[in-house]
Amino acid sequence: MSPDNFLSVRGIRKSFGLVKVLHGVDLDLPKGSVTALLGENGAGKSTFVRILAGDHQPDAGTIAIDGSQCSFRTVAQSRQAGIRLIAQEIADAPTLSVAENIALGALPSRYGFVDRGNMRAMAARALDALGAELPIDAPVSGLRLGERQIIEIARATAGASKCLIFDEPTAALSDAEAQRLFALIQRLQRSGVAILYITHRLDEVFAIANHVCVLRDGRVSLKALTRDVDQATVVNAMVGREVSSQHETYSHAPKGQGAVLETENLGSAAFTDVRLSIEPGEILGIYGKVGSGAPELAGALFGETEFTRGTLRINGETVRFRHPAEAIRRGVGFLPADRARDGLLKTRSVAENLAAPSWKRLAKRLMMFRSFEEKAFRTWHATLKVRSSPDGSEQISTLSGGNQQKVLLGRWLEAGSTMLVLIEPTRGVDVGARQEIYAVLRNLARTGRSILIASSDYEDITEVATRAMVMVRGRVVAQLAQNEISTERLTQAAGGGADA
Known part of the structure; x- marks a missing residue:
């Protein structure tokens, strides 16, 4: 295993009952690099990253951090190893404030009580790094979906993480918010953080990723440097066939039927x-x-x-x-x-x-x-x-x-x-x-x-x-x-x- 890899997995397998989801997945995440993980829905991406995050345990295979084998039985163990997952499905606490949500799991304390001043400062720094302006004392329940996604990202990047897993992070973000996220990812990359980036948007892959890995039916169907492949190659690896850009069109001519x-x-x-x-x-x-x-x-x-x-x-x-x-x-x-x-x-x-x-x-x-x-x-x-x-x-x-x-x-x-x-x-x-x-x-x-x-x-x-x-x-x-x-x-x- 290369010393440049923060994380290396070999032969990861996982089944749920009789359904085999992963069939021996190998993947390396180099330090200071962005790896795009692609695949159709149902290809096994979510199960794979949940294993890395400690949500699931593999049936077989090995995980190594900096060359040393380890296993994660809980999310806490994965986080202790420096891995944080920003999941697509938002898991915030709607009744708590923006600052409290960003600090969840790492609330600063003083004399046995939550240090609210330190908590607010920590939240402000995390939001500043994202170029985001949010009311840190406002409850999350009143925010729009994209703002709640920013809070999830801020929570994960607030600590000293060594590996960040982004699952469809821009799905709810505006163009400006997405560009600020990409700038943050580049800064994290320069500081040596290993990044696994899951997306369905291929333009994002070619904009920020150094490596691309495609899963199809629980198996790796493509691993390559991003510069060595094009979109057609990636799509073919995802679906197992060429996806034509041509499709049957539909047009509508006004018929004067009256508006529905x-x-x-x-x-x-x-x-x-x-x-x-x-x-x-x-x-x-x-x-x-x-x-x-x-x-x-x-x-x-x-x-x-x-x-x-x-x-x-x-x-x-x-x-x-x-x-x-x-x-x-x-x-x-x-x-x-x-x-x-x-x-x-x-x-x-x-x-x-x-x-x-x-x-x-x-x-x-x-x-x-x-x-x-x-x-x-x-x-x-x-x-x-x-x-x-x-x-x-x-x-x-x-x-x-x-x-x-x-x-x-x-x-x-x-x-x-x-x-x-x-x-x-x-x-x-x-x-x-x-x-x-x-x-x-x-x-x-x-x-x-x-x-x-x-x-x-x-x-x-x-x-x-x-x-x-x-x-x-x-x-x-x-x-x-x-x-x-x-x-x-x-x-x-x-x-x-x-x-x-």
């Missing part, structure tokens, strides 16, 4: 004077970065948040949703930005998750049986290409992010929703599952469903939208027809380079 959903001068604290309309079979993309107001607008269309002025009409009738249940009754389905916190029933089965909004309709004499839910799931299992058992009996948390998202889509198909409002529909979803979700959305539009996508990911808009709007600081600054939608036009408008 329309707004006039809709406004709130997050957005103002929004006018939009969506016909049956149309896919409207609303592109906006953090602070644009796009997700808040989408939430207001479902009753998740309230608008304070303007008019919302569903099928020509003026409505004002006080609660999402009212929107559901009007045929509106919704995918939240944070599916783990706001969308999934984590301890319930896949079938239960899909059937949840339809329980009242599926029940017989107020009794709900598992067979009713399983029958509903079977209806959509093949249509949505969910990788699960046909009856959906396993727990939803065992599915990959892309398959969880498909189940949440199926939830609204079973409920008979004719209008779908989706926020960040492919966040944390791998390249193969992305294309499957895009195909599902096109097919749903062909059946006459109306779809609104609010996203900070330009690919969501360029791939499927038949019309696009760009929002900046709560206002619509550009309207684009389908033949005008491009990455360049979206990013230019979002940067203030286009007019409404």
Whole structure:
């Protein structure tokens, strides 16, 4: 083992029951280097890093730190060795302050009591290193998803870590926040920290990683210096085949059928004077970065948040949703930005998750049986290409992010929703599952469903939208027809380079 490697693993194997997840994984993490770990959802990435973090123990294989073999039976032992995991799923304490969350697990004390002054100073230093300005005494529950992600990163980088594992760290960050994170990673790299970076965004890999390792079906399918490979090679290693950039397109011509959903001068604290309309079979993309107001607008269309002025009409009738249940009754389905916190029933089965909004309709004499839910799931299992058992009996948390998202889509198909409002529909979803979700959305539009996508990911808009709007600081600054939608036009408008 090279003395330049902080961590070396050999022959790591792991099974859960009869399911073999890892089949002998080898990997080195050099000091002062960034290694990108890639793979489709379900490839074994999460299990592998959980082993390094002490959450899981391997069935076989060895782990060496600075050339000496070790084993981690607990997360504390892994952290003591200098390894910290910044997980994709945020695990903060919402009722505690920003400073308390950053110091969790390492609260400074004085005379047996928490040293709050030292704690606040430590939190301020960690946030300064990220170039982030957050109210350190405010409770975390009032922060947006991207700010909570920054707190997770600050907590991990506040100590003297020797190896940092980032799992999809930019999924909830703005462009500016992501750039500050990349600058921090480069500083950590120069100080000798070994970094393992998990992402689905290949542009990030080629921007910051020195090495790339790809897992496919629990095995290493590619290990190389980043400079020696291109994106096509990496994608091929991930999926085991070439993924064509060509796909069946979908277009929508206005038919004058009347709008399923329309707004006039809709406004709130997050957005103002929004006018939009969506016909049956149309896919409207609303592109906006953090602070644009796009997700808040989408939430207001479902009753998740309230608008304070303007008019919302569903099928020509003026409505004002006080609660999402009212929107559901009007045929509106919704995918939240944070599916783990706001969308999934984590301890319930896949079938239960899909059937949840339809329980009242599926029940017989107020009794709900598992067979009713399983029958509903079977209806959509093949249509949505969910990788699960046909009856959906396993727990939803065992599915990959892309398959969880498909189940949440199926939830609204079973409920008979004719209008779908989706926020960040492919966040944390791998390249193969992305294309499957895009195909599902096109097919749903062909059946006459109306779809609104609010996203900070330009690919969501360029791939499927038949019309696009760009929002900046709560206002619509550009309207684009389908033949005008491009990455360049979206990013230019979002940067203030286009007019409404």
